[in-house]
Amino acid sequence: MSMILSASVVRVRxxxxxxxxxxxDQSTGMQECRKYFKMLSKxxxxxxxxxxxxxxxxxxxxxxxxxxxxxxxxTENYPSVLAFCFLxxxxxxxxxxxNMMKTNTAIRPYCFIEFDNFIQRTKQRYNNTRSLxxxxxxxxxxTEIKLxxxxxxxxxxxxxxxxxxxxxxxxxxxxxxxxxAPRQRLEPVTLPGxxxxxxxxxxxxxxxxxxxxxIESLLQNEGEDFSYVIAFFxxxxxxxxxxxxxVYYTGWRNAKSFLTFGLICLCxxxxxxxxxxxxxxxxxxxxxxxxxxxxxxxxQGKSPDYNV
Numbered sequence: 372m373s374m375i376l377s378a379s380v381v382r383v384r385x386x387x388x389x390x391x392x393x394x395x396d397q398s399t400g401m402q403e404c405r406k407y408f409k410m411l412s413k414x415x416x417x418x419x420x421x422x423x424x425x426x427x428x429x430x431x432x433x434x435x436x437x438x439x440x441x442x443x444x445x446t447e448n449y450p451s452v453l454a455f456c457f458l459x460x461x462x463x464x465x466x467x468x469x470n471m472m473k474t475n476t477a478i479r480p481y482c483f484i485e486f487d488n489f490i491q492r493t494k495q496r497y498n499n500t501r502s503l504x505x506x507x508x509x510x511x512x513x514t515e516i517k518l519x520x521x522x523x524x525x526x527x528x529x530x531x532x533x534x535x536x537x538x539x540x541x542x543x544x545x546x547x548x549x550x551x552a553p554r555q556r557l558e559p560v561t562l563p564g565x566x567x568x569x570x571x572x573x574x575x576x577x578x579x580x581x582x583x584x585x586i587e588s589l590l591q592n593e594g595e596d597f598s599y600v601i602a603f604f605x606x607x608x609x610x611x612x613x614x615x616x617x618v619y620y621t622g623w624r625n626a627k628s629f630l631t632f633g634l635i636c637l638c639x640x641x642x643x644x645x646x647x648x649x650x651x652x653x654x655x656x657x658x659x660x661x662x663x664x665x666x667x668x669x670x671q672g673k674s675p676d677y678n679v
Contacts, residue, residue: 374498375457376429378443378490379408380465380483382474383435383670386412389477390465390486392494404429404444411524415440416622416670421455423521432521434458438670439465439474452513455521457497464489475669557620557668567664568617570657575610577654578603578638581645599645606638606654613661620670628665632658 379391386409404426411424415435424431425447432454433442441461445454469483477483560568582603589597609631616628635658639651646654 374449375443375445375454375494378441378457378461378494380461380486381412381415381440381442382477383415383438383440384475386415387477388412388480389439389474390481390483390490392487392490404431407431407526408442408444411442412440418524419522421519421521422524423451424524424526426526430454432458434462436462437466437471441465451516451521453497455516457493460493461490464493471669557618557670560668561664563660564617564664564668567657567661568614571610571613571617571661574654574657575607575614578606578610582607599642602638602641606635606642609634609638610658610661613658613665616665617661617668625666628662632662 377392380389381387382389407424407426408431411418411422411431411433415433418435420435422433428447429444430447430449431442431444432451433440434455435441439462441458443454443458443461465483465486468486468489473483582600585600585603589600612631613628613635616624616631621627636655639646639654643651
């Protein structure tokens with residue numbers, strides 16, 4: 372009998388479980404699948420936003436959107452279209468019920484356990500296909516899955532239960548190859564973000580120009596301190612790296628932005644004798660403003676009205 376067995380809601384950033392269905396099946400197969408759930412949760416940020424893992428008698432499907440992933444376990448013969456439609460319903464309800472601030476600041480596991488009530492009701496509906504709404508446009512969903520099928524993860528790619536091996540280069544069917552860790556898209560750029568990007572480039576350019584002037588001065592006067600040259604070029608590199616962090620998603624992105632801002636502060640402290648207070652204030656303020664914009668520009672998942 373084809374059916375949905377369990378489901379869970381997990382935060383993409385760190386794999387924190389936010390909610391899950393109450394499961395009573397303690398069979399060996401289910402226990403093994405729960406291990407796969409945990410293993411996948413640790414690597415959600417490195418995986419595409421829609422994936423399927425086939426584990427013999429069971430399939431694990433998940434979609435990720437707005438920093439949250441919705442995972443489900445079903446029997447191997449359960450229709451893929453219905454599986455992703457089920458996940459889409461969970462996604463829409465969760466986004467409607469909880470705002471991003473709550474999900475981003477959650478600390479305790481299963482802090483939204485009351486969402487299990489909706490999971491159970493929806494699971495019962497999808498396990499009884501006769502009760503499903505006739506308004507569901509299965510043709511559109513089938514077309515979407517055909518055009519962009521879920522990325523197929525094999526059990527061998529997961530490695531052992533104690534660790535998660537690197538997922539090799541795979542490909543979406545019909546869409547060509549993808550990298551081992553697909554780059555996650557960021558939210559659309561805002562006007563303050565553009566301003567911070569331009570100002571960071573300006574600070575980097577100013578540091579670079581002053582660095583070349585310091586080299587000229589060093590060549591003309593042997594008594595000049597070469598460490599000033601290093602400070603200017605480090606400041607340039609830090610400003611340009613802030614621009615990179617604002618444009619592209621990387622692991623530990625927020626931590627890197629704070630460390631980069633710290634480097635900007637240290638460089639300007641060292642260059643205190645060569646810059647006036649207004650110049651120091653400008654460089655540090657731009658660095659802080661860019662760090663804030665990097666923090667505010669979060670990874671982007673699928674839009675809430677996505678079909679599958």
